[in-house]
Amino acid sequence: MRTRSVVVIAMPNAMALDIICPSDVFHNANRMMAMDKTANAVSYQVTIVSPTKDLNVVTSSGLVIRCEKTIYEIESRIDTLIIGGFSMDYNWSSQPDLVAWLKENYMGIRRLSAVCIGAFVLAEAGLLESKRATTHWLNAEDLKNKYKGILVNTDPIFVKDQNIYTSGGATAGIDLSLALVEEDNGREMALRVAKVLVLYLKRPGNQSQFSDILLHQEATKKPIYDLQQWIKDNLREDLRVKTLAERVFMSERNFARVFYAEIGMTPCQIY
Template structure:
């Protein structure tokens, strides 16, 4: 009896090639490191047509979605520039619905979440997607609980992940669920990947709006701040992490960022919270906790101090508000 774990990756024109390569590459390495039962990985499209990625690389499909029968272990729908056309293609949605019914688990990467939502598979579920597309997803599907904070989310047997490289974090988690942490760590090492980012790490921590500071210590600390907003980020804690005195830390931040460690942390937390206010339906209390504020009231005051307006105004703005920068002060954090 063949007990392999069948994984079908659903693609379409203008799909993001990394959304395909990250899961398939990680699962292939898991097989080579002894995954038992191993994974069988196939790329499926409507009519078994080749899929043109958004990068222009054409991928030959191994299966036509209409011809896939039998039990699947994992159905994974990718994202990419073609997600709008894909989520409006009733032929594709019909096959996704049918295949989901015979799958142990269903997953999406990035804007592949839109395809699952259009297929009716995300009703009353908590999901994530790329941080830049969450607000639109929430408006289009009000019965879906969109949260663009985490890298990936599991709700029952449905797994959704954020943009592009978070597909690797999701796949490593699936491997760990299937085969344990030892194999997942081995795959991550082979991929020269971080071992490995937790599901609830904030998407906002993966990008900065300004060039990174030139000093390595300050650069490392700003990355730590962005990725651990809810933790103790007091000047003393940051200084201890860097192995320097609080006075020296303040001198470095002032020289390279034009601000103090405490103000840098407050800016990072405030701007991350503003992104969540605009792109998710989380309550202000939940956003405050996730971003390291002691209370919603403290967060409201931070919005007023940083943007000159409250959270309700930020949520309604068509674009992210610009911070109010005091004379002689510069911001360098997300």
């Protein structure tokens, strides 16, 4: 089993969720893989670090996170860097040391990511120039107006542009982290982690930060997974069981059986 380094920067006065959610996703992925003992799986060594000399990072809710070290003390290669939010005082230029460190070290990091308004740290370092990015919807206009070269998309839960990932607010960090696990270990593993975390569903990055309807998405195998993606984009179409069965070239009876086996619910219960 290969091990990759995931470093989460606990930003002072950020929402605790921005730090804890990604960390718990990778830790639970490790749990699942340890149970499977899969030889070619990718496991994670998660390190939570501080961007300042103070290892006790106080979040916006008052929760104190004790970091193992500072980001400046990391000597081994970082595979995935996650910036866990940003201070709720919105002083975007308040972390010059971290910005300088990013400018110096970003080339050696395989995946750079930011949860919520952590995107502003990447922006300050110039790493989002000419790239697509998102952030919390409340701060998207500020990101767009302050950094003119960024292609800000206010709608998606998370955005990937080359090796840089940005997400919407708070719990969107879970969706971003699950996507990273899926890249490394496949969709089935990401779904298992989502279930362990008791998530209603694993949301795709292109889902809106504002969603009127959340589709159940637990299928791991074709053709049910592909059908669910089609349903999501065609909610105004005929979604009767007969029609859905025809789309996957099954009889109604077999379709109902396969769908229930994959999802644990009937189509009527979901759609």
